[in-house]
Structure formats: structure tokens, C-alpha cells
Amino acid sequence: MACFGPESLESSDPGGRRDSPPGDSGRRESSADRSGTPATGQHARSGPARGDGASSYGFAVIPSARQLPKPTAGRPVTVLFDLDDTLFAHRQAVALGITAYLVGAGSVEIGRDDEAEAERWRGLEEKHYHRYLAGELSFQGQRRARAREFTAPYGHDLELDAAADYWFDGYREQYEAAWMLHDDAVSCLTGLRANGARLGIITNGELAFQREKIERVGLTLLVDDVVASGELGIAKPDRRIFEHACARFEVRTSDAVYVGDRLETDAIGAARAGLQGVWLNRSGDATASEEAAAAASGVSIIRSLDELFPVLI
Numbered sequence: 001m002a003c004f005g006p007e008s009l010e011s012s013d014p015g016g017r018r019d020s021p022p023g024d025s026g027r028r029e030s031s032a033d034r035s036g037t038p039a040t041g042q043h044a045r046s047g048p049a050r051g052d053g054a055s056s057y058g059f060a061v062i063p064s065a066r067q068l069p070k071p072t073a074g075r076p077v078t079v080l081f082d083l084d085d086t087l088f089a090h091r092q093a094v095a096l097g098i099t100a101y102l103v104g105a106g107s108v109e110i111g112r113d114d115e116a117e118a119e120r121w122r123g124l125e126e127k128h129y130h131r132y133l134a135g136e137l138s139f140q141g142q143r144r145a146r147a148r149e150f151t152a153p154y155g156h157d158l159e160l161d162a163a164a165d166y167w168f169d170g171y172r173e174q175y176e177a178a179w180m181l182h183d184d185a186v187s188c189l190t191g192l193r194a195n196g197a198r199l200g201i202i203t204n205g206e207l208a209f210q211r212e213k214i215e216r217v218g219l220t221l222l223v224d225d226v227v228a229s230g231e232l233g234i235a236k237p238d239r240r241i242f243e244h245a246c247a248r249f250e251v252r253t254s255d256a257v258y259v260g261d262r263l264e265t266d267a268i269g270a271a272r273a274g275l276q277g278v279w280l281n282r283s284g285d286a287t288a289s290e291e292a293a294a295a296a297s298g299v300s301i302i303r304s305l306d307e308l309f310p311v312l313i
Contacts, residue, residue: 077312078251079192080242080270081223082260083203086280087185088213094122097175104174124150143168181217182282188305189222199223202245202258204265206230225249236260237269246275257312263290263299271297278302278311 084090095118102117124146132142144164151158151167158164189199200223203210207228214220227245229235236242246253253274260266261280271277277299279286284303286294294301300311 077192077196078198078200078246078249078256079308079312080200080202080245080249080256080258080275082236082258082262082266082280083201083205083210083213085261085282086259086266087181087189087201087219088217089180089182091122093175093178093180094118094125096178097171100174100177101171104170121146121150140165147171179213179217181219182305184305186218186222188308189219191309193222198249198251200225200227200245200249202227202236202241204229204235237265237272239269239273242270242273242275259302259305259308263294267299268293268297271299276300276311278308280305 081087095115098118098121099114102114128137128142128145128149131137131145132139137145144158144161147164147168148158156167158167192199201210201214201219203226205228207226207230210228211226214223214226225245225248227241227248229241232241232244234240234244242256242258243253246256249256257276257278258266258270259278259280260270261282263279263281263286267277267279269277277297279294279299279301281301281303286301291301293299302308302311
């Protein structure tokens with residue numbers, strides 16, 4: 001089991017693989033670049049976080065955000081996190097983004113259920129992104145497929161690639177305008193850092209775009225390193241990406257923890273690589289078979305990042 005130590009730390013081609021379907025890069029300037037305050041649960045704004053107890057985003061970064069036990073003897077624990085839907089509220093941004101885009105584009109249908117449409121869009125993300133993972137579509141191709149299938153009921157003609165790209169770019173602007181952190185992310189990270197933890201991110205995604213997310217939501221100075229599948233050509237749950245991250249931190253896998261919102265991809269994948277796997281099941285809707293799979297792999301289950309620290313003791 002990893003334990004806390006006495007040290008405190010100051011410290012293109014989108015071929016990567018994401019846990020959540022991609023938010024996509026190569027964007028037009030969005031409203032998130034011009035206004036808003038990226039605290040937890042609020043929309044993002046461009047700019048790096050400061051290390052002086054506050055951030056350029058306007059929210060306090062308080063190391064003692066949570067009352068934690070004093071560090072014990074030994075090396076500092078290394079805690080690695082998934083990004084999308086673990087720290088970064090991807091699902092919420094997708095729902096807000098597609099709804100705002102439909103309204104702004106004038107796609108107002110009588111009786112349209114925005115919540116149902118957001119869920120349909122998310123399902124298409126999953127469907128076509130996995131086709132990309134399987135090599136059936138290019139990265140750009142899966143974007144176009146999502147746009148075409150989603151808009152078919154509205155009678156839009158996106159057969160030309162340029163038309164599909166234009167539609168998707170409009171959605172992406174709204175998605176990025178809705179970027180935010182989960183409410184428990186900052187307090188969890190600052191509390192862990194205050195107790196000597198080293199923090200990192202392992203994400204199935206393209207490095208430059210994931211770093212852009214991290215910067216704009218104010219995580220840059222709260223994590224020590226970011227490992228993305230796009231730079232390695234391997235993705236979770238492949239044990240090699242977890243081993244690579246631990247090597248970057250110069251820590252044994254048995255002395256590292258990995259927290260993610262996907263049971264198989266994140267928590268069990270990490271456990272098979274020798275890390276302590278933690279499944280962040282925010283919905284609390286684990287099935288009996290999922291609970292059994294977690295138990296068989298030694299995976300802990302939490303419903304909030306507020307519950308993480310007791311798992312590390």
C-alpha cells in the first residue's frame with residue numbers, strides 16, 4: 001500500500017486514445033477564451049493557475065481545503081488520475097455544448113427533448129469513437145460520422161466533408177465554452193499535495209489538447225506530469241501506459257494509486273499493472289457483477305473524490 005511521506009512538493013495528428021470520446025482540437029476561438037471564471041462547476045477561461053494561494057481564474061487554492069492526517073514516514077504517495085469525467089466534467093460540457101449549439105443553430109423542433117438529444121449525442125460519441133479506436137475510421141472521420149448521424153433527423157445535408165466539419169466546429173465551440181472541473185477536484189488535489197503527494201494524470205487522448213484542457217480549467221500547477229496515449233501509441237487499459245507513468249515518477253507501481261471513472265479501462269487496468277486501482281463511480285449505480293469484478297481485482301470504489309483520502313491510509 002502506498003503511504004504518505006514527509007516531503008512536500010513544489011513541484012498533431014490526434015492519434016491518441018481517450019477515455020471519453022474526444023472534445024477535439026483545432027478549434028475556432030470560443031467564448032470560453034474570452035470570459036468566465038473556471039472554478040469547479042463553472043465554465044473555463046484561459047490562463048494558468050498561480051501558486052500563491054489563489055489562481056488567475058478567481059478561485060482560492062487552499063492547501064488545507066480538507067483536514068487530512070499528518071504524513072507518516074516513507075516515500076510520498078503518487079496518485080495518478082484520469083482526466084475526462086474524473087477531474088474534468090466532460091459529460092456535463094458535452095450536454096451543455098450540444099444543447100447550446102442546437103438552440104443557436106436554430107434547430108428547434110416541436111417537442112424536442114434536449115436531455116434526450118444530449119444523451120443521443122453522447123451515445124454517438126461512444127459509438128463512432130470506438131470505431132476510430134478499432135481503426136475503422138480516421139480521427140476526423142469519426143467526427144464527421146457523429147455529425148452526420150446526429151443531424152439526420154433534422155434533415156441536414158452533411159454529405160460533403162466540409163459541411164460536416166463546419167457543423168462539428170460549431171458544436172466544438174459550445175463544448176469548449178462549457179469546460180469545467182468537477183466540484184470535488186480542486187479540494188482533493190490541493191489536500192493531497194499539502195500532505196506530500198505527487199500527482200499526475202494518465203489520459204487516453206492527444207497530449208496537446210488534453211494539456212489545453214488542464215491549463216484552461218486551472219490544473220496546471222496542481223499536477224506534476226501528464227501522460228497521454230497520443231504520445232506513446234498505447235492506451236489504457238494496456239498495462240504499459242501505467243508502467244510508463246510510474247517510471248516517469250520514478251516510483252514502483254505498487255507505490256502508486258490510479259483513480260478513474262471507468263471500471264475496466266481505469267481501475268482494473270491499473271490494478272493489473274500493479275497499481276492500487278480506485279473506481280470513481282459518481283453515479284453509484286454499480287451492478288453486482290461490477291462490484292464483484294472490482295473486488296476480485298482489489299479495486300476500491302468511491303462515489304466522490306472527497307472519499308479518496310481514506311482509501312490511501
